[in-house]
Amino acid sequence: xxxxxxxxxxxxxxxxxxxxxxxxxxxxxYTTTQKEQAEHWTSIKIDRxxxxxxxxxxxxxxxxxxxxxxxxxxxxHGPDEDWLNFVVDSRKGVEHDYDLVFGPVANDxxxxxxxxxxxxxxxxxxx
Numbered sequence: 001x002x003x004x005x006x007x008x009x010x011x012x013x014x015x016x017x018x019x020x021x022x023x024x025x026x027x028x029x030y031t032t033t034q035k036e037q038a039e040h041w042t043s044i045k046i047d048r049x050x051x052x053x054x055x056x057x058x059x060x061x062x063x064x065x066x067x068x069x070x071x072x073x074x075x076x077h078g079p080d081e082d083w084l085n086f087v088v089d090s091r092k093g094v095e096h097d098y099d100l101v102f103g104p105v106a107n108d109x110x111x112x113x114x115x116x117x118x119x120x121x122x123x124x125x126x127x
Contacts, residue, residue: 001061003031006041008052014059025101026090031059032105066100076103088118 005011014029021027032038035056042054066073074096076083083103090096091114106114 001033001063001066003033003059003061004035004038005029005031005057005059006038006045007055007057008042008045008049010055011057021095022091022093024087024090024105025103026094026096028101030105071099072097073100073102074098075101079104079106084114084117087114091118 005014016027016029019027019029023030030041032041038056039054042056046052046054065071074086076086086096086101087106
């Protein structure tokens with residue numbers, strides 16, 4: 001599987017050294033299977049750091065890694081209630097023990113919904 005990482009610097013070897021704790025899936029090295037999404041993140045990284053250039057680093061992950069029984073993997077197939085609770089907890093600094101987490105990352109449109117849910121203004125209802 002090919003994955004992309006958008007940043008303001010070239011990444012040759014992924015590391016958690018520069019990762020932030022209170023993000024959608026917690027501390028980690030974030031990648032995407034969508035090159036366009038990684039390209040978008042280059043601008044965000046440059047805006048935050050006020051330096052650097054647009055760089056999309058490309059990595060190949062052995063598909064067998066995803067079936068390794070020794071790894072604890074959490075996968076979200078969409079922005080459902082479980083995903084929303086996981087994101088809110090992660091943004092509050094609640095740590096998880098997963099090796100890999102897959103799923104959507106909140107974009108500008110979803111970010112507002114996450115904030116409303118986190119503040120208690122919006123609730124999930126099963127009808």
